[in-house]
Amino acid sequence: MADQQKELRSLSDEYEKLQGELNSRVQTRQKLESQFTENKGVQKEFSNLDDEAKIYKIVGPVLLKQDTTEAKGTVDSRLEYIGTEIKRVEETIKGLQQQSEGKRNEIMRIQATMQQSQTAAPA
DSSP: HHHHHHHHHHHHHHHHHHHHHHHHHHHHHHHHHHHHHHHHHHHHHTSSSSSTTOOEETTEEEEEEEOHHHHHHHHHHHHHHHHHHHHHHHHHHHHHHHHHHHHHHHHHHHHHHHHHHHHHHHO
């Protein structure tokens, strides 16, 4: 019985750790999604500009003129990178969810075994 309690406590700690990591990854995914949406908006604005339009980039407290083609390329590259990162984080989230589900099932199995032992003991 004491061994089962130790195992249960250990599994519960692991489960909580997985849940914390899962929450962290979900927050990361949300931040990436927000950045992706922002950059999509910029890309849309760029598509409405003339080829001779002037684009400025903020570098610290200074506005620097930037080539239109370069600016569009930068945004496209950023979107590609963020999209790749979102996919990577989603895969990590899936893995953590599977691990978490496995730990939860183990915890439930041990709790059921402990309950059966307690009901069988008084008889």
